[in-house]
Amino acid sequence: MKLTTEVPVKTSPYPIDYNSSLLCLGSCFAEHISRKLEFYKFNVTSNPFGILFHPEAILNVLEKAVKDEEFTSDDVFQHNEKWQSLFSHSRLSRNSSTETLAVLNSAKRELKVASEEATHVIITLGTSFIYKHKSTNLGVANCHKLPQDHFEKELTSIEELKNILSRLISSFGMMQPDAKLIFTISPVRHIKDGIVENQRSKAHLISALHEVLEETPNQPSYFPSYELMMDELRDYRFFNRDLIHPSDLAVDLIWNRFRSNFISEDIYLDMSKVEKLQKSIAHRQTETEGEVFEKLKTYQYKIKEELKKKYPFMRFPNL
Structure with missing residues (x-):
């Protein structure tokens, strides 16, 4: 008996493995995916400019990286005792x-290098609403x-979004023509915009993105994280207490579908070894000496050395 409508996910013809260089950009859901990739010790760069919700915000920093254009004093301002930039998330703000x-x-240099070296770029689009300075x-x-009167809030039209997305794809092509792009729509609902407004926003993103993907040679991939959350996991038990963000269980389920369709089966065994080692390291030990403790350390060291011999780039705590 099926208790949910399964969302079909296309298997990527260019699966990710431990030789891949990954770049994750976009909304907070991009960070969920990148944290999973980091846990399994993939070579991944995540949101150098912090969380970016709108495609134009991603394009703005990517074009800076393409042109290798430096940020100057015109790009920063002081507010609430911090120096900020309209190009970035507040986590990049500092005291001077x-x-x-x-x-x-x-961050610009990091984005440039990551884009030039990327085999796969995962881009999570969050909203069609944007604030224009x-x-x-x-x-x-x-x-x-x-102050709110410094900005004009706009719902970006489908045609405008198509132009932004086309420029985004073109910019990545200039940096690394062989990189495989994977787009997804964030499953996080922007309720502050309003329920109806959030649906309009997501609808604009979905329409624009799919039209652009259909028109793009060597069509980038699409991963349906929004559809998985809204249809296959359509139950509030899969949400956090704010009833907006996916719960840890939902993130795990969506990640499992991503892994099944975008990560090579050839490395599943090694991923399992990484998972076991990571969980063993994270487990709080009650013993710090003795035979049991020494056996555990020997076990951890053995797996670590096996993985590092096969994948020298992997880093684990000293054991």
């Missing part, structure tokens, strides 16, 4: 303009709690 510019330019007309990554 010099520090913030240094962090921004470091009135004096610069920049679609901002974050408003940083500036």
